[in-house]
Amino acid sequence: MTGTRSTTLTSILCLVLAIRIAPARAQEPAAPAPADSTETTVLEDLVVTAEGGVETEVQTGFLDIDAATLAAVPGIVEADPLRALQVLPGVQAASDISSGLYIRGGGPDQTLVLMDGVTVYNPTHAFGFFSTFNNDAVDRVDLFKGAYPARYGGRLGAVVDVRMRQESSPRTSVTGGVSLISARALVEGRAGPDHWLVSARRSYLEPLLDALRTPEDPIPSYAFYDLNGTYVSDRGGGRTVFTIYHGHDGIFVDADANTAFDLGWGNTVASLRHARFLGDTTEGSLGVSLSDYRSKTEAEFLATAFDIDNRLSDFTLRGDLDWQPSASHRLTAGVSASWYEFAYLQGFNKEAYVDYEARPRETAAYVEERWTPDAATTLGLGLRGRRISDGGRTYLEPRLALRRGLGDAWAVKLGGGIYNQYLQLVTTEGFTAGDFYLPIDESADPGRSWQSVAGVEWQPRPEDRLSLEVYANELENLVEFDNQAPVDQTGFTADDIFVTGGEGYARGVELFYQKTMGETTAWLGYTLGWTERRFAELNDGQWYPPKYDRRHDLTALLTWRAGSWDLGASFRYATGQAFTPAAARYQLQDPATGQDPVTALVLPAGRNSARLAPYHRLDLSASRPIRIFGQPLELVIEVFNVYNRRNEWFVQYNTDEEITEATMVRMLPIIPSVGVNFEF
Numbered sequence: 001m002t003g004t005r006s007t008t009l010t011s012i013l014c015l016v017l018a019i020r021i022a023p024a025r026a027q028e029p030a031a032p033a034p035a036d037s038t039e040t041t042v043l044e045d046l047v048v049t050a051e052g053g054v055e056t057e058v059q060t061g062f063l064d065i066d067a068a069t070l071a072a073v074p075g076i077v078e079a080d081p082l083r084a085l086q087v088l089p090g091v092q093a094a095s096d097i098s099s100g101l102y103i104r105g106g107g108p109d110q111t112l113v114l115m116d117g118v119t120v121y122n123p124t125h126a127f128g129f130f131s132t133f134n135n136d137a138v139d140r141v142d143l144f145k146g147a148y149p150a151r152y153g154g155r156l157g158a159v160v161d162v163r164m165r166q167e168s169s170p171r172t173s174v175t176g177g178v179s180l181i182s183a184r185a186l187v188e189g190r191a192g193p194d195h196w197l198v199s200a201r202r203s204y205l206e207p208l209l210d211a212l213r214t215p216e217d218p219i220p221s222y223a224f225y226d227l228n229g230t231y232v233s234d235r236g237g238g239r240t241v242f243t244i245y246h247g248h249d250g251i252f253v254d255a256d257a258n259t260a261f262d263l264g265w266g267n268t269v270a271s272l273r274h275a276r277f278l279g280d281t282t283e284g285s286l287g288v289s290l291s292d293y294r295s296k297t298e299a300e301f302l303a304t305a306f307d308i309d310n311r312l313s314d315f316t317l318r319g320d321l322d323w324q325p326s327a328s329h330r331l332t333a334g335v336s337a338s339w340y341e342f343a344y345l346q347g348f349n350k351e352a353y354v355d356y357e358a359r360p361r362e363t364a365a366y367v368e369e370r371w372t373p374d375a376a377t378t379l380g381l382g383l384r385g386r387r388i389s390d391g392g393r394t395y396l397e398p399r400l401a402l403r404r405g406l407g408d409a410w411a412v413k414l415g416g417g418i419y420n421q422y423l424q425l426v427t428t429e430g431f432t433a434g435d436f437y438l439p440i441d442e443s444a445d446p447g448r449s450w451q452s453v454a455g456v457e458w459q460p461r462p463e464d465r466l467s468l469e470v471y472a473n474e475l476e477n478l479v480e481f482d483n484q485a486p487v488d489q490t491g492f493t494a495d496d497i498f499v500t501g502g503e504g505y506a507r508g509v510e511l512f513y514q515k516t517m518g519e520t521t522a523w524l525g526y527t528l529g530w531t532e533r534r535f536a537e538l539n540d541g542q543w544y545p546p547k548y549d550r551r552h553d554l555t556a557l558l559t560w561r562a563g564s565w566d567l568g569a570s571f572r573y574a575t576g577q578a579f580t581p582a583a584a585r586y587q588l589q590d591p592a593t594g595q596d597p598v599t600a601l602v603l604p605a606g607r608n609s610a611r612l613a614p615y616h617r618l619d620l621s622a623s624r625p626i627r628i629f630g631q632p633l634e635l636v637i638e639v640f641n642v643y644n645r646r647n648e649w650f651v652q653y654n655t656d657e658e659i660t661e662a663t664m665v666r667m668l669p670i671i672p673s674v675g676v677n678f679e680f
Helices: 002-014 067-072 081-087 206-212
Strands: 062-066 091-093 101-103 111-115 138-144 158-164 173-178 182-191 194-203 221-233 238-256 259-277 282-301 304-326 329-348 351-358 361-374 377-388 393-406 410-421 423-426 436-439 447-461 464-481 498-517 520-534 552-562 565-574 582-589 597-604 615-628 631-640 648-654 661-666 671-677
Touching: 062 067, 067 081, 067 138, 081 091, 081 101, 081 138, 081 158, 081 552, 081 565, 101 158, 206 221, 304 436, 329 436, 615 671
Parallel strands: 111 158
Antiparallel strands: 062 138, 091 101, 138 158, 173 182, 182 194, 194 221, 221 238, 238 259, 259 282, 282 304, 304 329, 329 351, 329 361, 361 377, 377 393, 393 410, 410 447, 423 436, 447 464, 464 498, 498 520, 520 552, 552 565, 565 615, 582 597, 615 631, 631 671, 648 661
C-alpha cells in the first residue's frame, strides 16, 4: 500500500502544468565570473559577509554564480539555486526527486551548505522540487568544489555558501509567483538609509490530494512553507545585517482507523552581523547566529504508537578581521565558538525507548594570508584550528592555494588541505526528513580527508574560458550507520551505532569550457571520476563504490536569443548509480511445524556490485516579452525531461510470491510548465 501512495503522489506532482508569476527582470545568461575578476588593492566596499572578505581568485574549484545565471538554468516549475548547480562539472544530483548534491564523489553530508555563512542542516523540501532557498531572495552562490580555504571548516568535501540579497530596490516593489504546487511573494523597499526584504512561499496541494484520496488509495497530505527576511542598516558608520529564515514541511497519512502516519520537519536560521572599517585598510565584523533543525514522526498501527523526535541546535558567536596593509598582502583572521544541542527521542506506546542527548562545544580559529609578489603569482596560505569538547580533542588543518599566470592567456593552480568532520549524518530510508546528525564522540575518531587539486586555465579573451582540474581526496576514519545495532534506553555512543574505521578515496579529472558569442552562451563540462570505500566489517573487507560514484558525467548548457525569444537548453549524461543486487532468496520456516514458511528474505550480493542504466536528460526553456491589458509581462515556457526518459532510481524486491520479483522504481517523466513573469 505504501508503494501505491508514493506512486500516486509522485504522478500528481509530475503532471503539473504550472502558471508562474516571477520577477520580470532582464536575465541575460552569463557564465560564472572567474574568481580573479574581483581583485582590489584597497577596501572600497563595505559588504557584510559571513566568512570575512578574502577574495577567492587563487582557489581551485571555485565558482561565484549570480542569481540571474541561476535563474537562466531550465528547472522544474521554478528556478532553484541548488538544482541550477547540477549543470556544473563535478556536481551531481542525488536523483530527479532531490536537490541534494554529490560533489566530487562526496555524499550530501560531506558538503557544507550555508545561508549567509550559517549552516543549514537539511536544505531541501520533500520530493526535491525545491530547496530551502527562494531564488528571488538569493544574491549569489559561492561554490567551492574542493580544497576550500581556512575560513570554512567541518566537512570533508565541498562548500555551498548561498548569499542572500542585501541590496533592494530604491522603491517599494512586489514580485510573486503562483503554480498548481505553490505560491510565493517578495516585498522589498527602503526606510531612509536602511533597506529590507521579506519573502514567503507556500504549497497548497492539500485540497487536490484530499479530493483524490480514497479508502483504497489513502495518498498522503503534504504541505510546506518558508519565510525569508533581511534588514540592512548603514547607520553609524558601519553596516548591520539581520537575516532570518524559517521553513516547515508536513506529511500526513490516515490510511484507516488503525493506521496513521504524521511526519514534520523544518529549519530556523537567524543571524545578526555588524561590520565596520577600522581604518583605510582594515575591516572588522562581529556576528551571532542560530541554526535549528527539528523533525518529528508519529505513527500508529493496530493501537501501537511509535514516535521519534529529533533536534539539532547550533548557536555560534564569531568575529573576523580583514587587513590589507599593501597591494600585495591581505590577511584575514577569525575566531568562533559554537554550542551544539543534539536530542533524539524514540518512543514506543508513549514510553521512552531511546532518550539521547548531547551538548558538545566547539571553538575554532583561522588565519589566511594572500600574497601577490608579482602580477602573475598569487599564494594563499591558511591554518584552521578546532577544539571539540568531547574528549578535549584538538585538530589543526593547514590549507594551501597557488595561482601562477603563464603569459596573457594561461594560468596554473594548485590547492590542498586537511579537513575533519565531527558531525555525521545518519541516513534512513525514504525521505531525507528522516535523516539526522549525530556527533562523533570520544568513542571514535572524526572523519579526515587530505585534498589536493591541480588545474590549468586558458582564457585568450573574455568570452572564452577553458579549465582542467585534477583532484584527489584521500579519506580515513569514515563511518557507516549500522541499522542492526542494538540500542537501549540509556542512549548510545558513536561506536555503538556506526561501523567505524573506514577508508576511501575520490579521484578524478574535470573539464569545463565556457563560450560567449554575442547573446549566445554555452557551457560544456565533463568529469571522469572514481570513488570507493572500504570497511573491515562490510563487504568482506573489499573495496566498493558508494552510490554517489559516477565514472562518467557530461553536462551541457546553452542559452541564446532568436528574435524576441530567449531560449535555453541543458543536458546531462552520467554513469548509472551503483546498487546492491539480490544474490539469492531464503525462507524462514515456522519453528512449530518446520515446514510452512513464515517469511522470505533476499540475500544480497556484493555491496554495490551492480549498476543502474546510464542516466540522461534534456531540459528546455523559452521566454519572450508580451503584453496583457497593456501590462508588460514575460512569457516563460519550460519542459523538464523533454524526451520522457524514465531514468532508473532504485530496485525493490517483492518476496510475497514464490518467485521473488524485482521491480525497477523510476524517476520523473516529462514535466511541462508555462509561466508569466511580472514586477510592480
